[in-house]
Amino acid sequence: MSLVALAVLVLAASPPAAEAHDGEHDLDPLVFDVIQVSGLVDRILADFIERSIDSAEADGSGGVILRVNSSGDVIGDERLREVAEAIHDADVPVYAWVGPSGAKAEGGVAQLVAATDEMAVAVGARFGKTGELVFPDLLPERYLDVAPGLVDRTVDEEGVIELGLATRDSPTLGFFALDLPGFESEIDTSGDEPVRVPVSPVRFTKLSLVNGWMHNFASPAMAYLMFLIGAALLIFEFYTAGVGIAGVVGAVCFIIGSYGLDVLPTRAWALALLVVAMLGYAVDVQVGVPRLWSAIATACLVIGSLFLYDGMAISWITLVAGILGISLGMISGMPSMIRTRFGTPTIGREWMVGKMAEAAHDIRKEGVVMVDGAPWRxxxxxxxxxxxxxxxxxV
Structure with a gap:
């Protein structure tokens, strides 16, 4: 089929084009499911992929399209293989499109992409850095032939085609879906130039609200910052002797951060250093001035932050925000707030002038005296x- 022009396609869940041409099709066009695979593939996202494939099989879908933008997985080789088997053994075709521009598929996720029936990479997206193959028996020969060259490097959309992993350019998801087997389209000649438009409806699926939140909380930056912020707020609430907003927010942040660190490949010794750092800061917060413990805490915070995750790194922006924010807050900001919270007002002490008091302890230059039963410096x-x-x- 030759086309004079090909416009960018917009895929809708129930496009009017399908309804306008019911008489031209003996059967309703097949529905294609698009699944968003974004961020690290954790337990929640792995279960979501499997459930989506099962649902597509039950609904008689024309195929499942994984829309991928992920730098890897945190589920382990055994669980990753189970997801690959769900893709490989599915009763409906499973495809993968890495996009949009700037997206990537790396690590175990890149291997999942390679296990699909057809893959493509958008302009500006990257594919590769697969690491050691986890399930070579589930991968096609075309990928196994070039796999050694993708262990520690990535390729763009042209590189994927040159390696024989993709057969066509797919700058958008619409262009990719348009030429999939079973995906129906037609020529719209109502405009100045004929345009190829989709007939098969496309159904977009994403994580539920709660699962989406939990998935986002398991990102390296989010888990790291939430853990530190939660611990700092709990320390602040402890020294202000109450259960207020800071305590509730701190507890929520701490729980969220702890969940994320449990999901991610966290080094136990680095996490222990972060705990020591917060306890060290807490000691000097009580004293009111930075001393030895503040120096020890800062060193532990820096080392623990740099080596927190095994196999992945935190961006320098996140590190700067975490290290500087916590250290400055604990050394300077929090002692000042606590002194303000519990400090005795300096106004209205004229009433004490001339009164008799009693030394609470031996005093050489400064100390505490008891005035009407209350201690005063x-x-x-x-x-x-x-x-x-x-x-x-x-006097």
């Missing part, structure tokens, strides 16, 4: 020390 205006229990006059 005081400064001695003579060179001789004052013994505990001695009466003094406030």
């Amino acid at each position: 005081a400064r001695v205006n003579r060179t001789t020390p004052i013994a505990a229990g001695d009466p003094v006059r406030i």
Whole structure:
């Protein structure tokens, strides 16, 4: 079929074009399912892929299209193989499109893409850095032939075609879907130039709201920052002697961060350093001035942050925000807030002038005296020390 022009296609869940041509088709066109695979493939996303394939099989879908933008997985080789088997053994065709521009498919996710019936890469997207093959028996020969060259490098849309992994350019998801087996289209001649438009409806599926949140919480940056913020707020709430907004928010953030760190490949010793860092800061927050523990805590925070994850790195922006934000907040900001919260007002002390007080302990230059049963900090205006229990006059 030759076309004068090919426009960018917009795929709708129930396009009017399908209804306008019911008389021209003996059967309704098959529905194609598009599944969003974004972020690290964790337990939630792995289950979602399998459920979506099962649902497509039950509905008699024309095929499942994985729309991929992922740098890897955090589910382990055994679970990754189970997902690959669900793709390989599916009763409906499973395809993969890595896009849009700027997207990537790396690590175990790249191997899942290679296990599909047909794959394509958008302009500006990357595919590769697969690492050691986890399920070579489920991968097609065309991929096994070039797999050694993709272990530690990525290729663009042209590279995928040159390697024989894709057969055509697919700058958008619409162009990719248009030429899939069973996907129906027609020529629209209502405009100045004929345009090829889709007839087969496309059904987009994504994670539910709660699962989407949990999936996002398991991202490396989110888990790291939530853990630190939660711990800092809990320490602040502890020293303010109450259960308020900071405590509730801190507990929620800490739980979210702990969940994310449990899902991700976290180094236990690095996480322990972050805990030591927060405890060290807490010691000097109580003192009110940065001392040895603040230095130890900062060193632990830096080392723990740099080596927190095994096999993946946190962006430098996240590291700067986490390290500087927590260190400055714990060394300077939090002691100031606590002093303001519990500090005695400096206004209205004239009423004490001339009153008699009692030294709470031996005082040489500065100390605490008891005024009407309440402790007050005081400064001695003579060179001789004052013994505990001695009466003094406030001037």
